[in-house]
Amino acid sequence: MTPSGTEQHTNVFTRIHHQWFTEFKKGQMGYATIAIIGQSCLGSAAAMVLLMGTLDTAIQMTLLFFVTILCMAFNGAVLAQLRPLTTFNLLIMSVVFNTLVVLFHII
Template sequence: MKIMELYVKNLREFKKGERGYSTIGIIIQSCLGSIAAMYILIQGAGILQMVQLFLVTMCCMGFNASVLSQRPAKVTFNLFIISIVVSTIVLILNLM
């Protein structure tokens, strides 16, 4: 239940300063996505790497598109979380 409380608290904060947090979010997820993409490509250019690269790219682009198209704050916040989680998981998998 703590995770849900943390989510709701952060979503409220995101809604208050949506424009600023969206800008910071784009920078953060773009940097993390770029690092994940770099480590994916270090592993080679096989089909598995291309699938991982596709996932990371689509998640990052989804968040960026939601910010640019001014989707509701909840949608944008959820896409930010998804983008960060996917990039982090792929990065960890490629560091092993």
């Protein structure tokens, strides 16, 4: 309910993001540590399938650049102890992008 007494309709993704972020913020140190390991492994798998693929070299290297940058951005955000929301959003972006790269090359 909003202060005016009307119900506020939120997007499903917004609610899920908020729930997951709240949980991440509670145990940020532990979740960030586990996430570094997981998303680094996922990023390595994405880099491997990219380099094994048959895409044009320019496209391949561009995608590899984004895989690397997103993984490094999250790792850097954790090490620099940036705000939890920034760190969490970088984690989500990295995991989604790397998963899409892997799935695209598997299919």
